[in-house]
Amino acid sequence: MNSIESHLDSDTLLRLIDEDLPPKESFAVAGHLAACGECLERLEAVRDVLADYGRFHEEILKPALPSPPPVWKPLPFPVARRRDWRPAVWMLAAAAAIAVVILVVIRAGHPPEVRAAELLHRAMAAEKAAVPSVRSKRHVRIRSGGRVFDWPSRHGDRTAIQTMFDAAGYPSEDPLSATAFSQWRDAVPAKHDEVEVTPTSLIVRTSALAGAISDGELTLRSADLHAVACKLRLRSSGDWIEMAEIQDQPEPPALPPAAATPPSVNPPAAATIADELHVITALHKIGADLGEPVEVERTRGRVQVRVSGLDQARRDEIREALAGVPTADVHFEQATTSDAPAADDLIGFTERAAERAYALRALTRRFPCDAEAQMSEADAASLRAMVRDHAVALGDTIHEIERIIGLPLPDSSGEAADWRSIAENAPNEVDQLDRLLNGAAARSDNQKPQIARILAELDRQARALRSTK
Amino acid sequence: MMTPHQEQVTRAYEGARDDVYRYLLMLGIPPPQAEETAQEVFVRMYLALENGDAIQSERAWIFRVARNLAIDQRRRKQPAPLDPELERRLHDTARGIESDLIERERMEELALAWSGLSPKQRECLHLRAEGLRYREIAESMGISISTVREFLSRAITKLKRAVHE
Numbered sequence: 001m002n003s004i005e006s007h008l009d010s011d012t013l014l015r016l017i018d019e020d021l022p023p024k025e026s027f028a029v030a031g032h033l034a035a036c037g038e039c040l041e042r043l044e045a046v047r048d049v050l051a052d053y054g055r056f057h058e059e060i061l062k063p064a065l066p067s068p069p070p071v072w073k074p075l076p077f078p079v080a081r082r083r084d085w086r087p088a089v090w091m092l093a094a095a096a097a098i099a100v101v102i103l104v105v106i107r108a109g110h111p112p113e114v115r116a117a118e119l120l121h122r123a124m125a126a127e128k129a130a131v132p133s134v135r136s137k138r139h140v141r142i143r144s145g146g147r148v149f150d151w152p153s154r155h156g157d158r159t160a161i162q163t164m165f166d167a168a169g170y171p172s173e174d175p176l177s178a179t180a181f182s183q184w185r186d187a188v189p190a191k192h193d194e195v196e197v198t199p200t201s202l203i204v205r206t207s208a209l210a211g212a213i214s215d216g217e218l219t220l221r222s223a224d225l226h227a228v229a230c231k232l233r234l235r236s237s238g239d240w241i242e243m244a245e246i247q248d249q250p251e252p253p254a255l256p257p258a259a260a261t262p263p264s265v266n267p268p269a270a271a272t273i274a275d276e277l278h279v280i281t282a283l284h285k286i287g288a289d290l291g292e293p294v295e296v297e298r299t300r301g302r303v304q305v306r307v308s309g310l311d312q313a314r315r316d317e318i319r320e321a322l323a324g325v326p327t328a329d330v331h332f333e334q335a336t337t338s339d340a341p342a343a344d345d346l347i348g349f350t351e352r353a354a355e356r357a358y359a360l361r362a363l364t365r366r367f368p369c370d371a372e373a374q375m376s377e378a379d380a381a382s383l384r385a386m387v388r389d390h391a392v393a394l395g396d397t398i399h400e401i402e403r404i405i406g407l408p409l410p411d412s413s414g415e416a417a418d419w420r421s422i423a424e425n426a427p428n429e430v431d432q433l434d435r436l437l438n439g440a441a442a443r444s445d446n447q448k449p450q451i452a453r454i455l456a457e458l459d460r461q462a463r464a465l466r467s468t469k
Numbered sequence: 470m471m472t473p474h475q476e477q478v479t480r481a482y483e484g485a486r487d488d489v490y491r492y493l494l495m496l497g498i499p500p501p502q503a504e505e506t507a508q509e510v511f512v513r514m515y516l517a518l519e520n521g522d523a524i525q526s527e528r529a530w531i532f533r534v535a536r537n538l539a540i541d542q543r544r545r546k547q548p549a550p551l552d553p554e555l556e557r558r559l560h561d562t563a564r565g566i567e568s569d570l571i572e573r574e575r576m577e578e579l580a581l582a583w584s585g586l587s588p589k590q591r592e593c594l595h596l597r598a599e600g601l602r603y604r605e606i607a608e609s610m611g612i613s614i615s616t617v618r619e620f621l622s623r624a625i626t627k628l629k630r631a632v633h634e
Binding site: 010011014015018020045046048049050052053054055056057058059060061062063064065066068069072073075076077078163167212234235236237238239294295306348351354358431434437 | 475478479482486487490491494495500504508511512513514515516517520521522530533534537538541555558559561562563566575576579580583585587594595597598602603613614615618619621622623625626627628629632633
């Protein structure tokens with residue numbers, strides 16, 4: 001966030017217009033605007049362009065898309081599945097017929113449903129054999145529709161959890177278990193199973209042709225067939241209920257107690273900026289710091305990492321990457337799938353350059369000079385290593401753009417600024433490049449020297465960042 | 470005689486089906502499937518209400534489910550690129566609007582700048598223009614709120630340059 005003295009950046013102006021700023025920040029920004037004509041003018045320019053886009057959206061874009069049907073069919077309201085859903089006789093008959101067909105088809109080849117049933121049977125036996133005290137100590141985190149519950153419930157969420165599972169027709173007593181999954185699966189009249197074997201786990205996936213849950217996925221640890229994660233997809237909304245076992249760890253401290261626990265008791269240490277850096281470093285190592293839906297925030301004495309969407313493999317990578325940071329809490333929310341990566345064209349490469357530039361700026365803002373001064377030598381070195389990584393990737397992308405447009409880059413020299421100044425300004429440089437590469441400008445010969453100059457300058461800055469010690 | 474849930478969904482269907490249809494087209498779903506998928510969204514809304522699911526923001530829910538269905542379809546089939554003729558039609562539409570010369574030129578500039586946005590920048594702008602808040606856009610697209618801000622900010626900067634510089 002800008003201090004009251006500095007000019008407001010375009011992100012802040014946009015967030016102000018869209019009422020996305022927290023009240024305190026909004027108040028500070030309003031105070032700045034009252035005293036700064038330049039920012040006020042820029043605010044009006046952003047408002048104008050938003051209004052222009054609003055008209056473009058309604059008057060140009062929508063009419064240019066294929067027209068919606070002039071007459072829509074009436075909605076075919078189906079027979080709804082209520083909580084106490086009892087399928088009609090004809091539905092049961094149809095489902096049974098489908099099940100027979102599926103069974104015949106599957107048995108003709110390899111029989112995954114048999115493997116799924118057998119695997120679940122063995123996992124249930126393992127659950128029964130487990131020492132009761134071990135099972136009762138288990139903690140499970142349940143997420144659905146942005147809500148997060150812990151099981152066993154501590155804060156009266158038991159009813160909400162039960163209601164949620166009842167609505168889905170899924171057993172709520174011990175939801176993350178082979179027994180619960182099996183009970184649900186057995187009650188599904190028509191289904192298709194898949195079993196995936198990974199080096200560490202066995203994953204049973206069941207697609208149901210009827211019922212409130214359309215897909216279920218249970219992950220069993222290979223070593224002991226212990227259920228470690230489960231996902232259930234609701235047929236109506238496409239949303240997921242996700243359950244994952246959480247390791248026993250110290251509870252995040254709630255509000256700071258009025259009379260703090262005596263220090264001799266060794267309360268769990270609150271996360272520091274160094275912990276936050278460790279989280280960012282861990283994410284950086286797997287490339288999860290470039291715009292994927294991963295939010296990192298240090299609150300309530302912990303580093304909260306919120307991941308929304310992403311496929312299971314990517315989630316596992318993130319979970320594994322953060323396993324070594326004890327003060328990090330990882331939360332997985334709603335599964336949707338990201339789009340395919342950007343195409344290998346100019347827009348795609350400029351987008352990648354922008355990702356790196358914004359990641360660099362985020363680093364300098366998240367870990368300002370004074371925070372870096374408090375870091376250990378090793379942590380400061382990690383921070384610089386991340387800067388270098390982004391610089392290498394930025395440089396590579398610049399060279400790809402150079403290759404596509406076939407421009408020889410002029411020599412670019414000058415005083416090497418410190419890494420923070422370069423990082424702070426990098427998004428502006430990339431935006432400028434983007435502007436020149438867009439539309440007709442890129443095809444105009446007289447723009448090419450300017451494009452080449454900016455590319456050369458970005459290349460020089462990337463090289464300077466690469467040598468950050 | 471409609472039930473209260475059927476009335477609620479019918480109202481939503483009549484009010485938002487064209488917008489959902491266009492959003493699906495933007496996501497690369499071709500027109501015939503877009504029509505069917507748009508209907509499917511509202512059928513699911515009805516089933517969700519009947520099932521007792523809480524729908525906090527109706528519009529955000531509708532767009533999120535539309536996107537989930539579009540992704541499912543694209544997984545099953547080769548994703549179709551956005552209509553390649555769209556850019557030409559945008560320019561033609563901008564050129565043909567009944568307005569003064571300055572407004573026509575501005576719309577043409579915007580059409581050109583829009584062509585230079587990345588698909589995600591376009592989608593963020595689209596959802597914002599459809600009335601979704603940043604959190605809702607993030608949930609719908611499966612990206613972080615800070616990334617939504619970033620995409621929007623970059624898109625707006627590009628559009629601003631195209632129109633006002």
